[in-house]
Amino acid sequence: MKKYNFGAGPSILPQEVFEQSAQACLDYNGIGLSLLEISHRSKEFEAILEETITLTKALLNIPTGYQVLFLQGGANMQFAMIPYNILNEEETANFVETDLWSTRAEEEARLYGKTKIIASSKDANFNYVPKDFIIDSDAAYLHLTSNNTIYGTAFFEDQSYPIPVVCDMSSDIFSRPVDVSKYHLIYAGAQKNLGCAGITMVILKKEWLGRSKRPKSKMWDYSIYAKNNSLYNTPPVFTIYTCLLTLRWLKKLGGVEEMKKRNKAKAALLYQEIDRNPLFRGHAAVEDRSRMNINFIANDPEHEAAFLEFVNSYNIHGLKGYRTVGGFRASCYNALPIESVEVLVKAMQDFENKSSK
C-alpha cells in the first residue's frame, strides 16, 4: 500500500518517474544496457542532458544570456561556490536571513569576502519573511531564499532590486512561474521538485562567469562547468535522468502555471483546515505562508505525539516538523496529489472528533 508522503526532502516524485527510473535500471530504452552502466560520454546520456537543459529553459522561460549547470554537492556546496566564484575579497554580499539555510549561506560567504545580514526574522523564530530592507547599493549581490523549508514561509514575487540577486530556490523551483531575468543566479538542490538527491541545478547569468578573481580549483569553478556543459567530469547519470523524467511529467501536465494553480489549491485546502480546526494553528504569518512546506502546531502540546501516531493508520508519512519548530510539516511539493491533502484534512477532522469525545 502506497504511503501519502509529506516528507520535506528527499521527497515525493511523480509515480511515473519511479516506474520509468526502475525500467531504466533494468534496460535503458531497450539498448541492452542498464542506465547505471552507460558512459556519461555515450550518445544516450548526451541526449538526456541536452533534453534536461532544454526543458529547464523552456519550462522556466529562461531568457538568453543564462547558462543551466548541473553540479554535485547540494545547496550546501553552493553556499560556498557562490561567494568563491562571485565575491571578491574586498566586496560585500547582502543577506536576508529567513532560516537556517540562509544563515549557512552567509557564514560560508565570510570566508571569501564581507557579508552583511540586512534583514532577519530570527527574532520571531523565522515565522515571516522581511519585506522592507535597505540594500547596500555597492554590495556585489543580495542573497535570498525564496522558500523556507523549515519554517514554511516564502517570497512569492520576483522583485527588482538595485543590485544583482542570488536566490536559493531549492524547495520551490518549478512550483510556479519565475521571472528569471530578475536574478543573476538561481540554485536548487534537486531533491524536492526536480529529481532524486545528488544533483544541484544552477541557472547563471553568463556575464557573471569569471567574476571573482581568485585562482580556483576546477571542480569549484562555474566556468569549467559552463565550458564543458556540466561534463568536465563524470556527472551522476541516473540522478540527472530522474530530473529529466520529472520535467517531462511537468511539461505534460501544463508546466509551472498549472503547478502554481495546483499548489495554491492544495495549500488553500490545508491552511483552511488548520485555521478552522481548534486543535491546530499555523506557524507562519498568514501573508508569507509557503505552498510547499505547510507548518502547523498542536495547540495542546500533548496532542503533538498523539496526532503523529494517529495519522499512521491513514498511511500518512513524513509529517513530523523540524526540531526547531516542532509540530507538523506537510510538504506539498509538485508531485504530491491533492488527494493526499484531502486524506490529511480528513485525519485532522477525525482527530478533532475523537478528541472532543
Add this chain to the structure above:
Amino acid sequence: MKKYNFGAGPSILPQEVFEQSAQACLDYNGIGLSLLEISHRSKEFEAILEETITLTKALLNIPTGYQVLFLQGGANMQFAMIPYNILNEEETANFVETDLWSTRAEEEARLYGKTKIIASSKDANFNYVPKDFIIDSDAAYLHLTSNNTIYGTAFFEDQSYPIPVVCDMSSDIFSRPVDVSKYHLIYAGAQKNLGCAGITMVILKKEWLGRSKRPKSKMWDYSIYAKNNSLYNTPPVFTIYTCLLTLRWLKKLGGVEEMKKRNKAKAALLYQEIDRNPLFRGHAAVEDRSRMNINFIANDPEHEAAFLEFVNSYNIHGLKGYRTVGGFRASCYNALPIESVEVLVKAMQDFENKSSK
C-alpha cells in the same frame, strides 16, 4: 539482448544490482515508498549507510584509526580536496605521474602548496609505471594512482614508503586485497567497481583530519564529513544504495580475494589472446599490465575501425580506446563475467580468420 559491456566507466555492475535497484525505485523493502522519495534522515537510509560503511571496512580489512567517508563530485573533486585539507602552503607533495588523472591531481595541488613530480612515464605515452623514484623525505605526502584507466597500467603492490601515501584507487578498488595500513588516504569514484556514478569513497587516517590549517568551506572539509558521518547535508541516497548492493554481492562471492582470482583469470585469458593474435598488440609494458583496463592496438591501423565494427555483431559494447591511446580498451571490472572475455577472445579469433582469407 544484454550487451557485453567493456565500458571504462560508468561501467558494468552485477546484474542483481540492476534488479534490486529497479525494485527499490518502485518500493524500497516493502515500506510503501520508493527509495527515491525517502529522507536521508530516515531509519531506512541510516541503515543503508551504516551497512555500506561496515561492509567496506570488513571487505578491505580496514584497521582501526581510519574513517570511511562518502562525498560527491568524483575523483576530480578529491584532486582539490586532498591538498586543500592536507597540504599546508609551505609544504610539498610528491606525485608519480602515470596518466591524465595524476596530472590533474598534481595541477590542483599547486593551488594549495608546492608540488613535485618525482617520476613520470609520460615520455612513453604512460605505457609503464615508474618503480624507482626518489621521494622527498620532507614532503607532506606521496600521491599515486594504483590503476591507470586510460593506459591500462597498474601498481599491484601496497608498498611501504618513508612518507604518508595518498592513492587514487578509482578504477581498481575492491578488485584485490589492499593493505590499507600502507596508506593515509585512499579515494575512489564509485562508478567502476563500487556503484553508479555520483559518489566517491574516501578512506582516511583519522590523524590526518584537520591537518592543513587553512580556513575551510564546510563542504570541502573532511572534518565536517567525519564529524557528521557523511550526513552533514543530503547525500545521494540511491547512489549509496547501489554501492551497498554491489558490496553485498562482493561479500557473497567471497570478497576481494575471490575478485583478485577472477580478475587475474579474466586478464590472463585476454592478454594471452592479445599476445598470440598476430593482428593485435598490447599497449602497456607486460609487467605493469592492468587487470581492470586491458588496452590493445591493431597492428594494421586499418583494422581499428574494422574490428570495432566487427564486434558489434557479438553484442560487445564499449571497446573503443581512449583518444590518446587509440585502439581498444577492454575494461574488465569486478562485475564483468569471464564469459564476456571469452566472447571477446572469440571475436578476435574470428576476426583473424576472416582477415587471413
